Amino acid sequence: MKSDCDVLLFGDYFCDVIITGLSGLPMLGADLFGQSMEIVPGGAYILAVWLHRLGVKNRWAARLGNDIFSRFIREEAQREGLDTRLFQEYSHPQRSMSLSFSFQHDRGFISYMDPFPQAMPYRALIEDQKPGWVVNSPFDGSLETRFLVDRIHQLGGRVYTDCQYVTTTLDEPGLIDLLRVIDIFAPNQSEACQLTGENDPEKAIGRLAEFCPLVIIKCGADGAYAQAGKQVWHSPALKLEVADTTGAGDSFNAGFLAGLINGEPVETCLRYGNICGSYSTTQHGGASAAFSLEQLKKYL
Numbered sequence: 001m002k003s004d005c006d007v008l009l010f011g012d013y014f015c016d017v018i019i020t021g022l023s024g025l026p027m028l029g030a031d032l033f034g035q036s037m038e039i040v041p042g043g044a045y046i047l048a049v050w051l052h053r054l055g056v057k058n059r060w061a062a063r064l065g066n067d068i069f070s071r072f073i074r075e076e077a078q079r080e081g082l083d084t085r086l087f088q089e090y091s092h093p094q095r096s097m098s099l100s101f102s103f104q105h106d107r108g109f110i111s112y113m114d115p116f117p118q119a120m121p122y123r124a125l126i127e128d129q130k131p132g133w134v135v136n137s138p139f140d141g142s143l144e145t146r147f148l149v150d151r152i153h154q155l156g157g158r159v160y161t162d163c164q165y166v167t168t169t170l171d172e173p174g175l176i177d178l179l180r181v182i183d184i185f186a187p188n189q190s191e192a193c194q195l196t197g198e199n200d201p202e203k204a205i206g207r208l209a210e211f212c213p214l215v216i217i218k219c220g221a222d223g224a225y226a227q228a229g230k231q232v233w234h235s236p237a238l239k240l241e242v243a244d245t246t247g248a249g250d251s252f253n254a255g256f257l258a259g260l261i262n263g264e265p266v267e268t269c270l271r272y273g274n275i276c277g278s279y280s281t282t283q284h285g286g287a288s289a290a291f292s293l294e295q296l297k298k299y300l
Contacts, residue, residue, distance in 0.1 A: 003129060003130040003131055003132060003156075004057060005057060005058070005059050005129045005130070005131040005132070006051075006056050006057040006058060006131065006132045006133065006261055007051055007056055007057070007058035007059075007131060007132065007133045007134075007135055007257060007261075008058070008059055008061070008086075008125065008126065008129050008131035008133070008134050008135070008157075009044055009047060009048055009051070009058050009059065009060045009061065009135050009136060010044070010061055010120060010122065010134070010135065010136040010137060011043060011044030011047070011060075011135075011136040012043055012044060012062070012063055012096055012113065013041065013042070013043045013044060013045050013062055013063075013064070013069075013070070013073045013096055014041075014042040014043035014045075014096050014097060014098045014111065014113075015039065015040075015041065015042065015069040015072055015073065015096065015097040015098070016038075016039070016040050016041070016042030016043075016097075016098050016100055016246060016247075016285060017037065017038075017039050017097065017098070017099045017100065018037065018038045018039075018040065018100040018102055018244055018246055018284050018285060019034035019036070019037050019099070019100065019101055019102065020034055020035065020036050020037075020102045020103075020243065020244055020284065021034045021035025021036050022034045022035075022101055022102075022103065025101070025108070026101060026110075034101075036284070038244075038284035038285055039072075040284065040285030040286075040287070040288065041072065041073050041076045041077075041285070041287065042098060042100075042246065042247060042285070042286065043096065043098075044060060044062065044136065044250075045060075045062075045073060045076070045077065045287065046247040046250040046251065046280075046285075046286035046287045047135065047136075047250040047251075047253055047254050048060040048062075048077070048082055049080055049082070049287040049290050050250070050251050050254030050255070050276060050280075050286075050287060050290045051254045051257065051258065052080065052081065052082055052083075053290045053291060053292055054254060054255070054258040054276075054290075054291075054292065054293045054296065055258070055292065055293045056254070056257060056258050056261055057083075058083065059083045059085065059086045059129060059131075060077075060082065060083070060084075060086065060087075061086045061087075061088065061120065061125055062077070062084075062086070062087045062088070063087075063088045063090065063094060063116060063120070064087060064088070064089055064090065064094060065089075065090045065091075065092055065093045065094025065095065065114070066090070066091055066092060066093060066094075067093035067094060067095045069095050069096060069097055070093075070094055070095070070096075074087070086125065086129075090117070093114060094114050094116070095112065095113070095114045096111075096112070096113045096114065097111070097112055098110065098111040098112075099111075100244075100246050102244045102245060102246055102284075103245075107244070107245050107246050122137065122138070122148055123148060123151065126148070126151060126152055126155065126157070127151075127155070130155050130156065130157065131157050132156075132157055132158070132261070133157060133158050133159070133160055133257065133260075133261070134152050134157055134158070134159050134160070135160045135161075135162070135253070135257070136161070136162060136164075137149065137152070137159055137161060139161055139163040139164075139166070139178070140172075140174070140175070140178070141172045141173050141174025141175040141177070141178060142174060143174065145174075145178060146174065146177060146178055146181065149178065149181045149182065150181065153181070158183040158184075159181075159182050159183050159184070160183065160184045160186065160253070160257060161182050161184070161185050161186065162186045162187065162249065162250075162253055163185070163187050163191055163195075164191075166187075166191055166194060166195060167194065168194075168195070169194065169195055169196075169197060170195055170196060170197075170207075176211050179208065179211040179212045180211050180212070182212055182213075183213060183214065184212075184213075184214045184215075184216065185208060185212040185214070185215050185216070186215075186216040186217075186218065186252075186253060186256070187208075187216075187217060187218070188217070188218045188219070188220075188249050189201045189204075189217055189218065189219045189220065189222075192204040192205065192208060192217045195208070196208060201217050201219050201222075201225060202225065202232075204217060205217045205225050205226075205227045205232070206227065208227075209227040209228065209229065213228060214226065214227070214228045214266070215227050215228075216256065216270070216273075218248075218249050218252050218273075218277065219237075220237065220245070220248070221237050222236075222237065223235050223236040223237040223274055224237075224252065224270055224273060224274055224277075226266050226269075226270055228266070233266055233267050233270055234270075235267070235270035235271050235273075235274045236274070237274050237277070237278050238274065238275065238278035238279070240278055240279065240281065240282050241282060242281045242282070243281065243282055243283055243284055244281060244283070244284045244285065245281050246284075246285065246286050247280055247285065247286015247287065248277045248278075248280050248281050248286065249277065250280075250286055251276040251277045251279075251280035251286055251287075251289075251290070252273040252274065252276055252277030253273065254273075254276055254290075255269075255272035255273040255274070255275060255276030255277065255296065256269045256270065256272060256273035258272055258276075258293060258296070259271075259272040259273070262293075268300075271300060272296060272300070275296060275299045275300060276290075276296065279291070279299070
C-alpha cells in the first residue's frame with residue numbers, strides 16, 4: 001500500500017531571534033543595535049511549513065521539551081496546521097535557539113542547543129512511515145548511515161540530503177560511498193566548496209556529480225545549479241527587495257521537492273526552488289512568506 005507520507009522530515013527546531021538593520025558585524029567590547037527584531041520559528045520548522053503550504057504531505061519528527069522555546073514552536077506548528085503526530089515530547093527543557101544577525105547579502109548565527117538524552121530513532125520512524133522521500137537524514141561516512149539509506153531504498157523511498165554546515169571534506173572515510181547512494185545532494189555554495197576544496201561552485205558541483213546522481217548547489221543571489229552526470233542546469237535568483245536571508249536554503253528545498261513530487265523536470269524544479277528561496281527573503285523568518293502551489297505557479 002502506498003504511504004500517505006510524501007516527505008519524512010528530520011531536523012531539530014530552532015527559535016530564531018533575528019536582528020536586522022545592523023551597521024556592521026558584532027565585535028567584542030562594542031554595543032551594536034539593530035533597527036528591527038523578530039522572534040520566529042526556525043530550523044526544520046521552515047521546511048515543514050513551506051512543504052505544508054505547497055501541498056506536500058509531510059511529517060516532521062520534531063523533538064520538543066517543556067521550555068518556553070519548545071512551547072512556542074509547538075503552538076506555532078499547531079496554528080499552522082502541521083502534522084504533529086511524530087512530535088517527540090520530553091518532560092524537561094530542550095532549548096534550541098539562534099540569534100541571527102542578518103544582512104541583505106548573508107547572515108550569521110550565534111546558536112545554542114541543549115544536548116538530547118537519546119539519539120533520533122531514524123530507522124524506526126522510516127520503517128513505520130515508509131515515506132516517499134526522507135529529508136535531512138544524517139550526513140556522515142559511517143556504515144550505520146549507509147545502512148539507513150539502503151533501508152530507505154528497500155522500502156521504496158528516496159533521500160534528499162541538505163548537509164547543513166559542515167567542516168569536513170570528501171577525504172572523510174565513507175563520505176564518498178554515502179554520496180554514491182544518496183539520490184539528491186543539495187549543499188549551499190560554501191558547504192560544497194568546503195567539501196570539495198574548490199572555490200568555484202561550477203567546479204565544486206562537477207566534483208560532487210562524479211559520485212551523486214543529482215547534485216544541487218544553492219548560490220544565493222547567483223541562483224542555483226544542478227548537475228546529473230555531465231548535464232548541467234542553472235536557474236537565476238529573482239531580483240527582490242531582501243529583508244532577511246534566514247531560511248532561504250530550506251525554502252528552496254521545499255520548492256524543489258514540491259516540483260519533484262508533482263512530476264516536474266529538473267529545470268522547473270530549480271525554478272520552483274529559486275522562487276521559494278527568493279521570496280522567503282522578503283520577510284523576516286524563513287517561513288513568513290510561504291505560499292501555496294497555486295501561487296508558486298503564478299510566480300513561475
